[in-house]
Amino acid sequence: MDDRWGTARDEGVGGAGRGVAALASNAQWRALKDHFALVKDLTLRALFEADPDRGTALAAEGAGLYLDYSKNRVTRETVRLLCDLARARGLEAWRDAMFQGERINITEDRSVLHVALRAPRGTVIKVDGCDVVPEVHEVLAQMSAFADKVRDGRWTGYSGKRIRTVINIGIGGSYLGPEMACQALRPFADPAIAVRFVANVDSEALRAATADLDPAETLFIVCSKTFTTEETMTNARSARQWCVAGLGSDAAVAAHFVAVSTNAAEVARFGIDAAHMFVFWDWVGGRYSLGSAVGLALMIAIGPERFREMLAGFRDMDEHFQSAPLECNLPVLMGMLSVWYNNFHGMETQAILPYAHGLARLPAYLEQLQMESNGKHVDLAGRPVTYQTGPIVWGEPGVDAQHSFYQLLHQGTKAVPCDLIGFCRSSADLPGHQDLLMANLLAQAEALAFGRPAAQLAEEGVPAAQIPYRVCEGNRPTTIVLGEALTPRVLGALIALYEHSVFTQGVVWGIDSFDQWGVELGKVLARRIASEIRGGIGEGAHDSSTRALIGRYLARRTGS
Numbered sequence: 001m002d003d004r005w006g007t008a009r010d011e012g013v014g015g016a017g018r019g020v021a022a023l024a025s026n027a028q029w030r031a032l033k034d035h036f037a038l039v040k041d042l043t044l045r046a047l048f049e050a051d052p053d054r055g056t057a058l059a060a061e062g063a064g065l066y067l068d069y070s071k072n073r074v075t076r077e078t079v080r081l082l083c084d085l086a087r088a089r090g091l092e093a094w095r096d097a098m099f100q101g102e103r104i105n106i107t108e109d110r111s112v113l114h115v116a117l118r119a120p121r122g123t124v125i126k127v128d129g130c131d132v133v134p135e136v137h138e139v140l141a142q143m144s145a146f147a148d149k150v151r152d153g154r155w156t157g158y159s160g161k162r163i164r165t166v167i168n169i170g171i172g173g174s175y176l177g178p179e180m181a182c183q184a185l186r187p188f189a190d191p192a193i194a195v196r197f198v199a200n201v202d203s204e205a206l207r208a209a210t211a212d213l214d215p216a217e218t219l220f221i222v223c224s225k226t227f228t229t230e231e232t233m234t235n236a237r238s239a240r241q242w243c244v245a246g247l248g249s250d251a252a253v254a255a256h257f258v259a260v261s262t263n264a265a266e267v268a269r270f271g272i273d274a275a276h277m278f279v280f281w282d283w284v285g286g287r288y289s290l291g292s293a294v295g296l297a298l299m300i301a302i303g304p305e306r307f308r309e310m311l312a313g314f315r316d317m318d319e320h321f322q323s324a325p326l327e328c329n330l331p332v333l334m335g336m337l338s339v340w341y342n343n344f345h346g347m348e349t350q351a352i353l354p355y356a357h358g359l360a361r362l363p364a365y366l367e368q369l370q371m372e373s374n375g376k377h378v379d380l381a382g383r384p385v386t387y388q389t390g391p392i393v394w395g396e397p398g399v400d401a402q403h404s405f406y407q408l409l410h411q412g413t414k415a416v417p418c419d420l421i422g423f424c425r426s427s428a429d430l431p432g433h434q435d436l437l438m439a440n441l442l443a444q445a446e447a448l449a450f451g452r453p454a455a456q457l458a459e460e461g462v463p464a465a466q467i468p469y470r471v472c473e474g475n476r477p478t479t480i481v482l483g484e485a486l487t488p489r490v491l492g493a494l495i496a497l498y499e500h501s502v503f504t505q506g507v508v509w510g511i512d513s514f515d516q517w518g519v520e521l522g523k524v525l526a527r528r529i530a531s532e533i534r535g536g537i538g539e540g541a542h543d544s545s546t547r548a549l550i551g552r553y554l555a556r557r558t559g560s
């Protein structure tokens, strides 16, 4: 570990072509700066006029997804230069190192192998000389057997009743992926089993999830990589009390609780039998863990076969990422467009706008994936970065969002690059709905790009006095991701698209996209304050604001 830090500081982080030389001194970076000065004022309207084919030329296809990036403020030359930068930063070498199981998570000294979760049997991926792929398939088989039992009623609760509701207790990466995917793939789910999620430690979350349930028919999955996350363990203990109180015996726990974790010792301490534990490994980051046992709730909902289809979709994109030339490589293009807006245009945020009800939670999922991965302030060598890293990611599903915040997208003073995600077919097409949904996606992209200039408004007979208020300047960049339908396979490909886009950006910025030290401080302080709330604040502890707030809370918390 110490060696790695030393190496990182002195000469860049291991391996040919994988240095972390300062970005500012990179020739390709400087070439992009010069290029930016030439193209920054070109509007999308002008770009389309100058290059009438760009609508199909600036597009790429892979793993069942079509990416139209023509409505971005780039020329063909920009794309070439961005790919040159990716190459110069060693993207291909870093990518290969990840797929080969090298310890590219430098600060935690770990391999980064979510890609092994979807590797076909027979692939060899070694960590410390040991092939991890057979173990991945063992756990998948264990999950499949268990999911089948729950689905067909062979797994019964303590009193012999079949399970009607599965509650996943977990937070962050142990929740956002399965929750998002369960909603996305609801049309494929068994309607006889409901899957719910409890993440927040606010008791209302657990109360609401269990209020209408019979413990005899409820199965809890306690899902936590570390099995020490305070919120999850607090919810798990309360769920256990609810179960034991409802079923009248501690012995009920065995039939109603299973665990997903990397920490067998803590799982045993909680009282869950090793036979009811589904493992994953420290080389799977929480936010990259949907394809691991963390996806158990999803597998119970949609069945093992569809879960494997989703993994196949992930794999489709992994293969595309590994083999397609950078200039037509979807995650690379997407990642480099982010770099372009973030670092050259100075656009600080990025919106995710899925035009699919099933993807309502995709923005939340991608907020963690992107911001926890790339919200970093030092590079791999520990030097403070002198450039922006991860953008602020946010969003909501379209069409809903059109009626809330799109006003700012169209006429606000901030330009926000938007990803619009849509599908050619819907799983539940009431007459006309899908056409209207897609018409909106296409119309928004057009409106954002080309706006409504004053001359057009005048031609349309809008009174002169009103024209300034009505003008939409356009020139707002959008990237469109189009899939055939929201199937398990397409969902897998879509998630992997973003995973590898995040990776691409992290490589360019020379940061560790796989640690999350920043989350620690808040956790430590929360633990301390929780113990002070129980036992009193020590003399001189905290700043005056925190002290006053704790005092006010203590005085009022009982409601008397």
Ligand SMILES: O=P(O)(O)OC[C@H]1O[C@H](O)[C@H](O)[C@@H](O)[C@@H]1O
Binding pocket: 171, 172, 173, 174, 223, 224, 225, 226, 227, 228, 229, 232, 286, 287, 372, 516, 519
């Ligand atoms: O799965 P767990 O160990 O309970 O961790 C749950 C979450 O905890 C932290 O907040 C981390 O920042 C997340 O990356 C992680 O996904």
